[in-house]
Amino acid sequence: MSTTSDVPRLRQSTSFQRMPLARVKYPCQTSTWIRGNPVAVEWSVLDPSAVYVKIELCHVDSTATTLVTASAPNTGCFVYSKVPWGLIGDGFYIRIVELVPEASASQQATAPRETLSDVFRVGNSRWxxxxxxxxxxxxxxxxxxxxxxxxxxxxxxxxxxxxxxxxxxxx
Known part of the structure; x- marks a missing residue:
C-alpha cells in the first residue's frame, strides 16, 4: 500500500530564467558623452540567437526615450552618429532590447529581453x-x-x- 508521502515530489520552478541578452560595456558609470559628437555603444553578446536589437537612450527621471536605433545587428557594437544637443546632465542610461521576429512573437507569451547600462552623464565639449x-x-x-x-x-x-x-x- 502506498501513500502520498511515498510518491517523489517534483520540484516546481517558480520562474523560468531565460538566458540574459547582453551586458553593456560602454557607456559605463564613469562615461561622459559629449553633445553633438559620435559615440559607440558596446556590449557583450550573451545570447547570439537574438539577431537584432533596438537601442534607446533613457533618463532615470523620465519615461521618455530617445531612439538611438530601431534595429541594429546584435554584434556587440553600434556607433551613434551624434549625441543630441537637447540632452545634458546626469542620470542617462542605455537600454538594449531584443527584437523578436513576428512569427516567434506570436508563439511566445514572454516579453522581449532587455539589458540596461550603468548610469552616465551627457555634457558639453570642453574646448x-x-x-x-x-x-x-x-x-x-x-x-x-x-x-x-x-x-x-x-x-x-x-x-x-x-x-x-x-x-x-x-x-
Whole structure:
C-alpha cells in the first residue's frame, strides 16, 4: 500500500530564467558623452540567437526615450552618429532590447529581453571651438587677458587636438 508521502515530489520552478541578452560595456558609470559628437555603444553578446536589437537612450527621471536605433545587428557594437544637443546632465542610461521576429512573437507569451547600462552623464565639449562666429573667447597673451574672435580658438583646437574619434570604438 502506498501513500502520498511515498510518491517523489517534483520540484516546481517558480520562474523560468531565460538566458540574459547582453551586458553593456560602454557607456559605463564613469562615461561622459559629449553633445553633438559620435559615440559607440558596446556590449557583450550573451545570447547570439537574438539577431537584432533596438537601442534607446533613457533618463532615470523620465519615461521618455530617445531612439538611438530601431534595429541594429546584435554584434556587440553600434556607433551613434551624434549625441543630441537637447540632452545634458546626469542620470542617462542605455537600454538594449531584443527584437523578436513576428512569427516567434506570436508563439511566445514572454516579453522581449532587455539589458540596461550603468548610469552616465551627457555634457558639453570642453574646448571652445564650438563658439559661434563673432563670439569672443578669452586668450591670455604675455600675462594680460585679451579677447579673440572664435576663429582663433578653432585654429588652435585644430592644431593642438588629434582628429576626433568616437569615445569608444567598435574596432
Amino acid at each position: 571652445p571651438d564650438t563658439a559661434s562666429e563673432g563670439s569672443l573667447t578669452p586668450v591670455s597673451v604675455r600675462g594680460s587677458s585679451i579677447r579673440s574672435p572664435s576663429p582663433m580658438s578653432s585654429r588652435w583646437h585644430t592644431e593642438h587636438q588629434p582628429s576626433f574619434r568616437p569615445a569608444a570604438s567598435c574596432y
